[in-house]
Amino acid sequence: MGLQRVVLLVGYETVKEALVDQAEDFSGRAPVPFVYKATRGYGLLISNGERWRQLRRFTLTTLRDFGMGRKKMESWIQEENICIYSEKMQKEIDDVIGQTRSPTMEDRKSLPYTNAVIHEAQRFLDIAPIGVPHCATADISFKGYIIPKVSMITESEDHWDSPWSFNPNHFLDKNGNFNTNPAFIPFSLGKRACVGESLARMELFLFLVTLLQHFTFSSPGGPDIVDISPEYSNFRNIQRRYELIVTPH
Numbered sequence: 001m002g003l004q005r006v007v008l009l010v011g012y013e014t015v016k017e018a019l020v021d022q023a024e025d026f027s028g029r030a031p032v033p034f035v036y037k038a039t040r041g042y043g044l045l046i047s048n049g050e051r052w053r054q055l056r057r058f059t060l061t062t063l064r065d066f067g068m069g070r071k072k073m074e075s076w077i078q079e080e081n082i083c084i085y086s087e088k089m090q091k092e093i094d095d096v097i098g099q100t101r102s103p104t105m106e107d108r109k110s111l112p113y114t115n116a117v118i119h120e121a122q123r124f125l126d127i128a129p130i131g132v133p134h135c136a137t138a139d140i141s142f143k144g145y146i147i148p149k150v151s152m153i154t155e156s157e158d159h160w161d162s163p164w165s166f167n168p169n170h171f172l173d174k175n176g177n178f179n180t181n182p183a184f185i186p187f188s189l190g191k192r193a194c195v196g197e198s199l200a201r202m203e204l205f206l207f208l209v210t211l212l213q214h215f216t217f218s219s220p221g222g223p224d225i226v227d228i229s230p231e232y233s234n235f236r237n238i239q240r241r242y243e244l245i246v247t248p249h
């Protein structure tokens with residue numbers, strides 16, 4: 001962020017109050033120096049004002065035309081792949097889908113544990129820990145403070161039983177049913193929220209379930225030697241590299 005002043009919004013309620021209840025005031029994108037240098041201010045992510053409005057409308061329409069989050073997209077995603085493992089997820093997937101049929105988004109309702117693990121992985125890995133900084137569109141008033149037009153605004157959250165542990169129970173009720181938590185906002189909220197959210201969610205679910213249907217993933221030194229803390233943590237949390245043993249079923 002260099003020497004620019006930053007206002008940090010902490011806690012889900014504060015973030016929601018700013019990005020949803022006062023959406024227009026907080027819809028500006030801060031000129032993050034390295035992004036600005038790479039893009040010269042062009043493109044949906046970094047632009048502001050009329051250019052951003054037009055790009056956003058165009059992008060959402062185009063993604064919709066390509067079928068983002070729809071049935072057809074589902075069948076394209078089913079043909080690709082990535083990784084992760086857990087015996088419990090594999091058992092749930094075996095019981096509900098088996099190993100021959102491809103998963104569909106409809107299956108998500110019947111796979112609460114797998115769905116909870118995906119949500120917990122996104123929460124815990126926290127790849128964009130401060131989101132993508134916003135800026136106020138004018139001198140605005142928020143919670144009794146005046147935030148000048150150029151201030152940067154970033155986000156942070158804190159709403160979990162054990163925020164620093166990987167625990168899928170953050171997304172399960174006591175009967176093992178999937179339970180959403182409003183503080184889960186990896187795609188952010190409001191007018192600047194991620195335009196790729198439904199595509200990304202579909203990919204995460206279909207990739208993971210397909211992989212676990214066909215492979216078991218293990219670590220050469222056993223699970224205990226895997227360090228799941230990020231190797232670097234700054235604007236992004238960068239995860240460590242691991243060696244994996246991938247065994248087909």
Ligand code: HEM
Nearest residue numbers: 044045128131132186187188189192193194195196199200
């Ligand atoms: C797991 C995957 C993803 C995560 C966690 C993620 C997260 C985010 C976050 C936190 C923002 C900033 C929102 C804000 O400023 O309040 C964002 C913006 C954005 N995302 Fe994503 N995203 C993901 C995948 C995608 C995909 C697949 C696409 C493209 C199809 C995409 C396109 C964009 C664009 C264009 C913006 C800028 C929107 C704007 O400034 O108006 N993202 N994303």
